[in-house]
Amino acid sequence: MHIGIIGFGHFGQFLAQRFLRAGHQVSCWSKDPEEVVAMQMGATFYHDVADLCDAGCDVVILSMSIVSFAQVVQGLPLQKLHGALVVDVLSVKAYPKEFLRRVLPGACDILCTHPMFGPDSGKESWEGLTFMYEKVRIRNIGVCDAFLGFFAEEGCSMMEMTCEKHDVYAASSQFVTHTTGRMLGKLDLKETPINTKGYEQLLNLVTNTTNDSFDLYYGLYSYNPTAREQLARLEDALREVKNSLFERAKVGRSTTLIGIQGGSGSFNHAAALELIEKYALPHPDIQFLITSESVLAALNNGDIDFGVFAIENSASGTVLPSIYSMSKYPHEIIEVHDMPLVQCLLTRPGQDPHTAKKIVTHPQAILQCAETIAREFPNLTWDYLSDDYDTAACASQLGAGLLPDDTVVIASKIAAEKYGLTIAYEGLNDDRDNFTSFVFCKRRGA
Numbered sequence: 001m002h003i004g005i006i007g008f009g010h011f012g013q014f015l016a017q018r019f020l021r022a023g024h025q026v027s028c029w030s031k032d033p034e035e036v037v038a039m040q041m042g043a044t045f046y047h048d049v050a051d052l053c054d055a056g057c058d059v060v061i062l063s064m065s066i067v068s069f070a071q072v073v074q075g076l077p078l079q080k081l082h083g084a085l086v087v088d089v090l091s092v093k094a095y096p097k098e099f100l101r102r103v104l105p106g107a108c109d110i111l112c113t114h115p116m117f118g119p120d121s122g123k124e125s126w127e128g129l130t131f132m133y134e135k136v137r138i139r140n141i142g143v144c145d146a147f148l149g150f151f152a153e154e155g156c157s158m159m160e161m162t163c164e165k166h167d168v169y170a171a172s173s174q175f176v177t178h179t180t181g182r183m184l185g186k187l188d189l190k191e192t193p194i195n196t197k198g199y200e201q202l203l204n205l206v207t208n209t210t211n212d213s214f215d216l217y218y219g220l221y222s223y224n225p226t227a228r229e230q231l232a233r234l235e236d237a238l239r240e241v242k243n244s245l246f247e248r249a250k251v252g253r254s255t256t257l258i259g260i261q262g263g264s265g266s267f268n269h270a271a272a273l274e275l276i277e278k279y280a281l282p283h284p285d286i287q288f289l290i291t292s293e294s295v296l297a298a299l300n301n302g303d304i305d306f307g308v309f310a311i312e313n314s315a316s317g318t319v320l321p322s323i324y325s326m327s328k329y330p331h332e333i334i335e336v337h338d339m340p341l342v343q344c345l346l347t348r349p350g351q352d353p354h355t356a357k358k359i360v361t362h363p364q365a366i367l368q369c370a371e372t373i374a375r376e377f378p379n380l381t382w383d384y385l386s387d388d389y390d391t392a393a394c395a396s397q398l399g400a401g402l403l404p405d406d407t408v409v410i411a412s413k414i415a416a417e418k419y420g421l422t423i424a425y426e427g428l429n430d431d432r433d434n435f436t437s438f439v440f441c442k443r444r445g446a
């Protein structure tokens, strides 16, 4: 047979070598001039694809990338292919089948194929490797049989199947294989002196899939509608596997671990206590993780079962660090819990707030209480320690005698109880209806 190959890349060259070895004549064309490679293997390279189409090939194989396929075929002088068997080898099938039927002249036969192997997996023998095909439009049975016969003689397992059915199977086999190989490739896995057979297979998978062009992988994704579904399923599957590990680690632990944004005695703490009661969480063990980022990271790592953090206050607005952290870690919101906030001015026992000089608290609390402080306690200026010190942490510092004598704090009622402080003024917030929205969440899929 005289075989023309359009798209003389990785795969086109691989096929050409086998055809030449079996004594067939090969003519080829590709965008990049691969003249030397062609010459070395004994094929004829055409610089103008029109000349190749005019060369009287019995079979013309379309072996360009999936993404360039339509553009390349439309640019061919298709009338010159009159009487030839046009074969595509694209790794997706319904798309070229529909396209070739539409654009090829009626005098061309069409065979859609997918050799389910490549230069790496088919480097040695093709014995037992699957060759899928659909005879889309065949009049010259002799040429078609001769072409298919070549693969059968090489030992391929010949599989006649519709292109549509191929794509459904390929999304769950080929696309999943390529995605897994590329994903493992990102791990930069190395040979070890104690490789298992399974590990060696993984290393081979990485090599086989990452040696293929990204165009090929992208083609598998974008021209097979089922691939998107498989990608989503892969993500879910990893999450499920992770969750099953975390669930297993919980066996034998009777406590429910709740990670919260604030410290002990914070409003987050108060919100967590309300949520624990509402959802009747058994044996709650509250972990004071201070920031919403730490809460979400701990949830994602399986270190806690539930998370609580503030996202908005009616007076001071959005809690931006929480919003940014939410965009970083997957989680599932169980409830956005609104809780009225009653800010209190807390002093050490016996301390007079009217003679104190400074309030130390979190900036969010100052934003909520500025007017009332100016009116009721004009003697007080405010200061804050750092973002790590929420209202409860400031109260704890005051209770422990770690702040100067002329200092008071703004914090919750439960902080007063916790750190042995006196409530000098209850309801310091300017807005009577001051409330904060807290996210109560769990791991996604848990």
Ligand code: NAP
Binding pocket: 006, 007, 008, 009, 010, 011, 012, 030, 031, 032, 033, 063, 064, 065, 066, 068, 072, 089, 090, 091, 092, 114, 115, 116, 117, 118, 119, 212, 213, 214, 215, 216, 219
């Ligand atoms: P690929 O990246 O899918 O395709 C590379 C080929 O496409 C090269 O010949 C390249 O030409 C050509 N090409 C890309 N963009 C082009 C453009 N704009 N105009 C003209 N030609 C263009 O890699 P491949 O592995 O060689 O695969 C070729 C075909 O075989 C694909 O359809 C693939 O799905 C199918 N296939 C591959 C394997 C495999 O294991 N690799 C197995 C079965 C089927 P230049 O080199 O001149 O840029």
